Amino acid sequence: MSDQSVGIVKPVSQHFGQPIGLSCGRQLPEYQLVYETYGELNADKSNAILICHALSGHHHAAGYHSDSDSKPGWWDHYIGPGKPIDTSLFHVVSLNNIGGCNGSTGPTSINPETGKPWGADFPNLRCRDWVDTQRQLMQVLGIQQWAAVVGGSLGGMQAMRWSLMYPDQVRHCVVIASALKLTAQNIAFNEVARQAIVSDRDFHGGHYLQHNTIPKNGLRLARMIGHLTYLSEDGMGERFGRNLKEGNFSIGSDSGVEFQIESYLRHQGDVFSESFDANTYILMTRALDYFDLAREYDDDPVTAFKHSQCSYFVVSFTTDWRFSPARSREIVDALIAAKRPVSYTEIEANFGHDAFLLPNTRYEQALRAYLQGVARERN
Amino acid sequence: MSDQSVGIVKPVSQHFGQPIGLSCGRQLPEYQLVYETYGELNADKSNAILICHALSGHHHAAGYHSDSDSKPGWWDHYIGPGKPIDTSLFHVVSLNNIGGCNGSTGPTSINPETGKPWGADFPNLRCRDWVDTQRQLMQVLGIQQWAAVVGGSLGGMQAMRWSLMYPDQVRHCVVIASALKLTAQNIAFNEVARQAIVSDRDFHGGHYLQHNTIPKNGLRLARMIGHLTYLSEDGMGERFGRNLKEGNFSIGSDSGVEFQIESYLRHQGDVFSESFDANTYILMTRALDYFDLAREYDDDPVTAFKHSQCSYFVVSFTTDWRFSPARSREIVDALIAAKRPVSYTEIEANFGHDAFLLPNTRYEQALRAYLQGVARERN
Numbered sequence: 001m002s003d004q005s006v007g008i009v010k011p012v013s014q015h016f017g018q019p020i021g022l023s024c025g026r027q028l029p030e031y032q033l034v035y036e037t038y039g040e041l042n043a044d045k046s047n048a049i050l051i052c053h054a055l056s057g058h059h060h061a062a063g064y065h066s067d068s069d070s071k072p073g074w075w076d077h078y079i080g081p082g083k084p085i086d087t088s089l090f091h092v093v094s095l096n097n098i099g100g101c102n103g104s105t106g107p108t109s110i111n112p113e114t115g116k117p118w119g120a121d122f123p124n125l126r127c128r129d130w131v132d133t134q135r136q137l138m139q140v141l142g143i144q145q146w147a148a149v150v151g152g153s154l155g156g157m158q159a160m161r162w163s164l165m166y167p168d169q170v171r172h173c174v175v176i177a178s179a180l181k182l183t184a185q186n187i188a189f190n191e192v193a194r195q196a197i198v199s200d201r202d203f204h205g206g207h208y209l210q211h212n213t214i215p216k217n218g219l220r221l222a223r224m225i226g227h228l229t230y231l232s233e234d235g236m237g238e239r240f241g242r243n244l245k246e247g248n249f250s251i252g253s254d255s256g257v258e259f260q261i262e263s264y265l266r267h268q269g270d271v272f273s274e275s276f277d278a279n280t281y282i283l284m285t286r287a288l289d290y291f292d293l294a295r296e297y298d299d300d301p302v303t304a305f306k307h308s309q310c311s312y313f314v315v316s317f318t319t320d321w322r323f324s325p326a327r328s329r330e331i332v333d334a335l336i337a338a339k340r341p342v343s344y345t346e347i348e349a350n351f352g353h354d355a356f357l358l359p360n361t362r363y364e365q366a367l368r369a370y371l372q373g374v375a376r377e378r379n
Numbered sequence: 380m381s382d383q384s385v386g387i388v389k390p391v392s393q394h395f396g397q398p399i400g401l402s403c404g405r406q407l408p409e410y411q412l413v414y415e416t417y418g419e420l421n422a423d424k425s426n427a428i429l430i431c432h433a434l435s436g437h438h439h440a441a442g443y444h445s446d447s448d449s450k451p452g453w454w455d456h457y458i459g460p461g462k463p464i465d466t467s468l469f470h471v472v473s474l475n476n477i478g479g480c481n482g483s484t485g486p487t488s489i490n491p492e493t494g495k496p497w498g499a500d501f502p503n504l505r506c507r508d509w510v511d512t513q514r515q516l517m518q519v520l521g522i523q524q525w526a527a528v529v530g531g532s533l534g535g536m537q538a539m540r541w542s543l544m545y546p547d548q549v550r551h552c553v554v555i556a557s558a559l560k561l562t563a564q565n566i567a568f569n570e571v572a573r574q575a576i577v578s579d580r581d582f583h584g585g586h587y588l589q590h591n592t593i594p595k596n597g598l599r600l601a602r603m604i605g606h607l608t609y610l611s612e613d614g615m616g617e618r619f620g621r622n623l624k625e626g627n628f629s630i631g632s633d634s635g636v637e638f639q640i641e642s643y644l645r646h647q648g649d650v651f652s653e654s655f656d657a658n659t660y661i662l663m664t665r666a667l668d669y670f671d672l673a674r675e676y677d678d679d680p681v682t683a684f685k686h687s688q689c690s691y692f693v694v695s696f697t698t699d700w701r702f703s704p705a706r707s708r709e710i711v712d713a714l715i716a717a718k719r720p721v722s723y724t725e726i727e728a729n730f731g732h733d734a735f736l737l738p739n740t741r742y743e744q745a746l747r748a749y750l751q752g753v754a755r756e757r758n
Contacts, residue, residue, distance in 0.1 A: 184615040187621070192604055195599075195600060195648075201580060224571045233563075237562055242561075249674060257668075261563045261570070265570060
């Protein structure tokens with residue numbers, strides 16, 4: 001463990017006993033949120049940063065769960081003492097959203113009304129429901145205002161929604177590799193992934209747990225599609241090219257040629273399908289598809305952002321084609337027109353949408369510089 | 380039926396009783412090819428054009444099969460009297476390749492050695508095997524030299540291979556939306572499609588016909604992935620945007636929102652999965668993945684093209700991201716370095732890879748102009 005690690009961290013489970021109304025019109029009678037914190041909350045509670053996770057993320061963003069834990073949290077490269085999200089300056093809060101499958105209430109939880117897992121009966125969620133539940137947690141933690149709400153992809157959508165729903169409770173909004181709304185192509189990729197899941201015979205209309213099974217193959221295919229499209233053509237070319245894992249191309253050979261990219265994707269799909277919940281995957285991709293920041297503001301993002309009070313930092317990556325720089329520029333253009341303070345950086349990076357999770361010097365410098373400014377502001 | 384239609388056409392089935400050696404080292408003991416012709420072969424048999432089909436294509440490229448036939452052949456917009464591939468000037472030959480599922484010998488045919496459908500035991504094929512079987516048909520038709528071999532995508536790979544294998548039998552090679560070899564990303568999309576098929580429980584290791592079933596769902600997912608990636612982001616945005624087919628976004632609604640792009644893709648998948656053979660899909664995508672024009676020429680396409688004698692016309696489409704203009708420029712650059720005559724045009728088009736099949740004035744003009752030059756040459 002390096003000096004820049006937050007070290008061993010322990011997830012906390014917070015139970016909320018009051019029903020919460022959801023945007024779909026239904027209620028969750030009670031729920032729990034699992035979260036972790038890194039770094040100390042200062043005396044005036046003004047240094048808290050909320051991390052919003054994306055599609056397959058969870059609360060464990062940094063550090064390790066034990067001495068023998070070989071894999072750190074999903075954003076460990078960016079969160080820690082001296083790292084871009086500097087835990088010697090900030091108190092970082094990272095939770096698993098409701099609807100998730102890592103400890104917070106979601107489709108694998110027991111529905112108290114039936115005594116059985118919610119499964120497909122778990123309510124549809126929108127980003128605003130996550131914002132509301134995150135705000136409940138904020139109140140439990142005694143935090144009045146986030147120094148920053150930070151998120152990539154679907155997390156960036158939550159960060160933007162925070163800035164509109166609770167404008168006086170967010171000082172900075174960091175929106176990484178995100179969009180005001182998805183394009184038809186992006187929706188289509190999510191839909192093919194969902195179709196792979198729901199057409200799996202083990203899906204049982206989403207009530208697979210009651211049938212003691214999981215739609216493993218559908219989830220595996222869904223992940224392969226997702227993983228492939230979150231990488232860039234150039235990145236895959238550099239890493240795998242047309243290199244073979246098995247077989248050869250000699251004329252006269254009928255043996256199974258296998259490209260490295262093929263076995264890599266199958267492996268990614270296998271691992272994911274054993275650890276993630278299929279209903280959560282459907283629910284999260286639906287929330288992505290349905291998100292449209294400006295829908296309730298006459299479809300005008302400028303009107304929408306006029307409701308915010310915070311400053312924004314927007315980041316995109318050159319080879320990200322599912323949340324392309326063009327989508328980030330739409331956010332920036334609307335913020336400028338709404339006269340909101342905004343900084344924007346487009347990072348040269350080879351790994352498509354996944355770049356937001358990966359080491360990249362210029363990205364690290366940019367995020368660090370912005371957040372150091374946020375830290376100075378308080379003093 | 381317009382004046383520019385080739386009218387009612389009748390497929391012909393040609394049986395080849397001699398075994399043919401394949402590049403995998405195995406033999407096909409016998410086989411048949413289904414083909415159609417449009418336009419008259421001239422006296423010196425110098426006006427024949429061979430059309431090579433792509434992944435899901437077949438022999439029926441133009442005209443109708445009956446008066447009540449509502450849908451013309453797959454390239455009807457480009458083949459006919461007065462059309463870019465002008466049947467008043469050329470004798471056009473269009474066949475279903477071996478390994479196909481539209482009448483030529485393929486995985487759904489009976490293996491004479493077992494009396495059962497070939498299924499997964501059908502030999503692996505490479506582009507060169509298609510060239511060889513196309514050449515057998517050429518000999519039956521008494522044609523000594525093609526005025527042009529024309530193909531899009533996988534068809535363009537066959538056209539290039541023709542020009543290297545039988546250089547004195549091809550005067551012009553028209554290579555549309557193709558590549559010298561696939562990128563890792565392109566292979567990855569094919570692999571996810573194949574995984575959808577082979578992981579379908581009805582696949583039975585490729586011997587589904589012997590189990591009286593078909594892996595319909597896997598094929599449906601494969602087609603959805605293919606269709607989605609053969610379109611462009613802009614094209615999908617223009618055609619579908621975020622328009623809804625069902626449901627609404629009102630807060631308080633938990634009803635099933637359905638985007639138009641979703642039902643469109645599902646429909647495409649449904650139709651395809653009822654008409655195409657899964658083993659053929661696997662075989663064709665494998666041939667795409669394995670194709671590497673220059674592999675046997677020290678991996679140098681310049682060396683490869685020095686073996687050819689024909690002129691080339693190369694076409695790409697701006698929004699085609701699976702066979703992007705960059706891939707076509709690699710072909711053109713190698714041809715220039717090999718001192719082969721080559722014309723190249725990059726067509727502004729909104730519909731991605733599918734643009735090669737769709738109406739487009741500039742593409743029509745370019746193809747027409749090139750082939751009229753080919754026709755004049757003979758006189």
